[in-house]
Amino acid sequence: MSANEIRIPKQKRSIEKRTAIINASYDLFCEKGYYRTNTAEIAKAAGVSTGIVYSYFHDKKDILKEVVGLYIFRLEEQFRPIFCSTIDRGNIAVVIEKFIDLSIASHTMNAAAHNEFLALALLNNDIQVLFNHFESKMLETLYEKLVAAGYLGDLLLERLRICYGIIEQLCHEHIRYKRNDVELSNMKSIAISTIVGLLDMAMG
Structure with a gap:
C-alpha cells in the first residue's frame, strides 16, 4: 500500500x-x-x-468530514418522526410545534458538537456543503409534504426557508439566553402563528 x-x-x-x-x-x-x-x-x-x-x-480534515457526517446522520434520525408524518391543514400547527421541539432538542443533544461543527462550517467549504445538503434535503421533504397537503408551489419553498429561519432563531434565542418555560412557550406560540400565517398565504 x-x-x-x-x-x-x-x-x-x-x-x-x-x-x-x-x-x-x-x-x-x-x-x-x-x-x-x-x-x-x-x-x-x-x-x-x-x-x-x-x-x-x-488527514485530520478527512476525519472531520466523516465526523460531521455522523453528526448530521444523528440529526436526521431526530427529525425522522416529522419526515414520516402526514401533514394537512388540520394538524399543521401541531406539526410545527413538534418541529420546533425537535429543533431545540437537536441543538441541545450535544451543544458542544453543534457549536464546534457550525463554527468549522464557516471556515471549511466541505463542511458547509454537508450542512447545506442536510438543510436542503429537509426542506425539500417538507415542501413535498406541504404540496401534497394542498399548499401551492408558488413561492412555497421561499416561505418554507423563512419559516425554518424563524425556528432556528427561536432555538438560538432560547439556548443562548436560557429562556424560562413561560418565555419559551410564548415564543413558540408566536412562531407557530407566524409560520401558519405564512403557509396559509400559499394555500390553494
Missing part, C-alpha cells in the same frame, strides 16, 4: 476500527475542539496506532 493509498474497510474488524476512529474523533472534537486535537490523541482514544488512522484517512 502506497503512502497516499487509503484502505477501504471490508472485513468486520477493519470496519470496527474505522468506526472507532470516527467515534473517538467526534468525542475529542466536542471536548477539546477540532484544532486542539491531534491525530495521536485520536489514535489513542480509538485504541489503534497512528499508522492505522492514516491507513483509513488522508
Whole structure:
C-alpha cells in the first residue's frame, strides 16, 4: 500500500476500527475542539496506532468530514418522526410545534458538537456543503409534504426557508439566553402563528 493509498474497510474488524476512529474523533472534537486535537490523541482514544488512522484517512480534515457526517446522520434520525408524518391543514400547527421541539432538542443533544461543527462550517467549504445538503434535503421533504397537503408551489419553498429561519432563531434565542418555560412557550406560540400565517398565504 502506497503512502497516499487509503484502505477501504471490508472485513468486520477493519470496519470496527474505522468506526472507532470516527467515534473517538467526534468525542475529542466536542471536548477539546477540532484544532486542539491531534491525530495521536485520536489514535489513542480509538485504541489503534497512528499508522492505522492514516491507513483509513488522508488527514485530520478527512476525519472531520466523516465526523460531521455522523453528526448530521444523528440529526436526521431526530427529525425522522416529522419526515414520516402526514401533514394537512388540520394538524399543521401541531406539526410545527413538534418541529420546533425537535429543533431545540437537536441543538441541545450535544451543544458542544453543534457549536464546534457550525463554527468549522464557516471556515471549511466541505463542511458547509454537508450542512447545506442536510438543510436542503429537509426542506425539500417538507415542501413535498406541504404540496401534497394542498399548499401551492408558488413561492412555497421561499416561505418554507423563512419559516425554518424563524425556528432556528427561536432555538438560538432560547439556548443562548436560557429562556424560562413561560418565555419559551410564548415564543413558540408566536412562531407557530407566524409560520401558519405564512403557509396559509400559499394555500390553494
